[in-house]
Amino acid sequence: MNADDTGAAGEPPGQEGPIPVGITLDNKYLVRRVLGRGSMGVVYLASDLALERDVAIKVLLPRYAADEKVARRFRREAVAMASVRHDNVVQIFAFGDHAGHPYFVMEYVPGRTVASLLEEANQRGEQLYLDVVLGILTQVCHGLQEVHSRRIVHRDVKPANMLVGPRFRVAITDFGLVEKIQGTLGKRDLAGTPLYLAPELIRHESIREDQLHLADIYALGVSTFEMLTGNVPFDGTNIKDILRSHLLDAAPPVSTLRDDLPTAFDQVLARAMHKEPTERFQSCNEFLESLATARGSEDEAAPRRSAGTRKILVVDDDPEIRTIYSTALKVGIPDALVLTAPDGVTAVEMAKSSRPDLILLDMDMPGMNGLEVCASLTGDELTAQIPMMILSAHTGDKTKALLRAMGVQNVLSKPVELTRLVDLARRYLNA
Numbered sequence: 001m002n003a004d005d006t007g008a009a010g011e012p013p014g015q016e017g018p019i020p021v022g023i024t025l026d027n028k029y030l031v032r033r034v035l036g037r038g039s040m041g042v043v044y045l046a047s048d049l050a051l052e053r054d055v056a057i058k059v060l061l062p063r064y065a066a067d068e069k070v071a072r073r074f075r076r077e078a079v080a081m082a083s084v085r086h087d088n089v090v091q092i093f094a095f096g097d098h099a100g101h102p103y104f105v106m107e108y109v110p111g112r113t114v115a116s117l118l119e120e121a122n123q124r125g126e127q128l129y130l131d132v133v134l135g136i137l138t139q140v141c142h143g144l145q146e147v148h149s150r151r152i153v154h155r156d157v158k159p160a161n162m163l164v165g166p167r168f169r170v171a172i173t174d175f176g177l178v179e180k181i182q183g184t185l186g187k188r189d190l191a192g193t194p195l196y197l198a199p200e201l202i203r204h205e206s207i208r209e210d211q212l213h214l215a216d217i218y219a220l221g222v223s224t225f226e227m228l229t230g231n232v233p234f235d236g237t238n239i240k241d242i243l244r245s246h247l248l249d250a251a252p253p254v255s256t257l258r259d260d261l262p263t264a265f266d267q268v269l270a271r272a273m274h275k276e277p278t279e280r281f282q283s284c285n286e287f288l289e290s291l292a293t294a295r296g297s298e299d300e301a302a303p304r305r306s307a308g309t310r311k312i313l314v315v316d317d318d319p320e321i322r323t324i325y326s327t328a329l330k331v332g333i334p335d336a337l338v339l340t341a342p343d344g345v346t347a348v349e350m351a352k353s354s355r356p357d358l359i360l361l362d363m364d365m366p367g368m369n370g371l372e373v374c375a376s377l378t379g380d381e382l383t384a385q386i387p388m389m390i391l392s393a394h395t396g397d398k399t400k401a402l403l404r405a406m407g408v409q410n411v412l413s414k415p416v417e418l419t420r421l422v423d424l425a426r427r428y429l430n431a
Contacts, residue, residue, distance in 0.1 A: 017042040018059050018101050024049070025098050029057060029105060038174075040064050040074070045108060048093075054110075055093065059103040071102060077175045078104040080152050088143030090163065090173040109171050110367070111345055114159035114227065120342065122230045127258055131353035133227045134295060136162065137220075139170035141284040144220065147172070148213045148284065157219035158196045159226060166368070167376065168349050194242045195232045196222045199275045202243045207277075214277035217287060221272025221280075224291075228265070229257045233273065247275070264294035310429050313339045313356040315347040315373070316391070317365045325360060325391075325421065332422030336429065344368025348376050351383050358428045360421075363392035363399070371399060378406045387428050391416055 017034050021044070024030050030047040035056060037043070041064075044057045064070040081092040081104075091107040114136055121128050140162055147154055154161075154175060161174040192201065198215035200207055207215075225233045233251035236242040251273055253266040268290045274280045281287040312333070314325045319342070326338045339356060341347040345368050351359060359377075363370035370390060377383040390403060393414040400411055410424060 017044065018062050018065075019044070019098055019103075023098075025057065025103065026094075026096055029055060031057065040070065046105075048105075054108040056106050056108040057103050058106065059098075059101050062101065065101055074102055074104075080175045081106065083150055084143075084147055084152065086143050086146040087169065088139045088171055089147060090171045106173075107171075109163040109165040109169075109173070111163055111165040114162040114164060114170075114223075117164065117346070118159055118226065118230060124340070127230055128227055129350065129353045130228070130260055130295070132349055133224070134291060135168060135349075135353060136164065136170050136227065137224060137291060138288060140172060140220070140223075141288040143170075143172045144216060145284040148216070153212045154216050156192050156196075157216050157223060158193055159223050160193075162223075164345070164349070166345065168352060192219075194239050195234065197243065197246055198277065199247050200277050202246055211277050214280050214282070217280050217282075217284065218273055218277070220284065220287065221269055224272065225251060225254055225269055228254050228261065231257075262294060262297035264297035265291075268294050309337045310335065311337045311339060311354060311356040311358075312425060312429075313341060313347065313350060313354070313359045315341045315344070315359065315365075315370075316362040317343055318362075321362070324418070325416075328418040328422055329425060333426055333429065336425075344370070344373040344376075347373055351377055351386060352380065355383070356386060358425055359386055359388045360425070361388055361390055363390055364394075371402065374403060374406050374408060389424060389428070391421075 017037075019025070019031060021031050021033055025046070028048065028050050030049055032045045032047060035043045035045050041058050041060050044059065046055050046057045047053075048055045060071065060074045064074075075095065078092055078095045081090065082095075085091070090109060092104055093107070094105040096103055096105070117128060140157075144154065144157065152175075154172065156174060157172075161172060163171045163173055165171065192215075196219040198218035200211075201215055222233060225231075234242060234245035234249060236245055251269065253263070254269050255261040255263045255266050268287075271279065271290070272281055272287055281290065310333075312329055314322055314329070316322045316325070322340045322342070326340055329336060329338045339350060339354060341350050344365050347359070347361070348368070350356075361370045361373060368376075370392070374388060374390075377386060377388070388408050390408055390411040391414055392411065403411060412421065412424075
């Protein structure tokens, strides 16, 4: 079984690992802090001193470095990643060894995993917006299709291994269980994450080489179900129960779990997660095309939605402020749908997918601040016309001039009078 390795999730600086923070590897890579930990390795954030860029470095844990079989698998992961050059697959730059600790250097994708987006949505009692899910899946399918075209099987497709970076770029990572198709018929080791394992792997069947990638299609179907509903379709109190569920249980129709989905999605996911690999979609492109067709089947779902609902997106890294603003807006404008985003990256994703009628945007946020969000949205034809109100504790004249140049008319100083906030929002929506 496999735990998560990630090139994006952060850990507090100073956490110990197989190599000390502060050293320079190969006279080139300055190790700065730990990013994430997995069952077999640690991922660090480092600076490429020669090219002046951030990189991620994955280092094999000491207890595995002496194991020849594990070391070969670690190198196989690096070779597999290096053989795929695609914008939706994390790129690898170098492979090396430091005092007996094998490592490889890869692209650093700042942002978060899809798994973390799902966790945050669940905590808010929400589901990811349909177009956000489809935007993620489009890129994952493109990347995974390229992986398969190189005769490589990922074997651990899941939301935790999908990174969402700046400008909503999605990249597949963690090829720790990768397998190169060699033209042999045989049984495969039961390796992967139990919640996403294909039945033929659990049954320990001999699998033809031209069908190996279908386990990735199954895991992609399970991941899609989870992205749409917030829960996996096959679960249990222990690993044995989970595996039994994969073998025997049918996933519930996804359209019964959220009311904005046409029933066409039920057939698409049922086929992607079919117990028999030959009955599944035979490629990621085929799966993606079927999702697009299902997305166009609006008629059945339309009566369950309010087509004319006006949407307001509240963006602030302070959860208390988000709650205060959204509550005031819901009370003051009861026919509006109030959405919330905890940071700039998520705000850009949600703005592009849900096209709100108004955005209330905090200026002072870590990572991607309000000014950067404005620049990103006004520079995209899909979101350029969405009106924005800026809410800030302190905004200088130069920043205000830049905001006006981007079309922002209202900059409100915090603390904001809620009555005025609601009144201005109502004017924008009725304009």
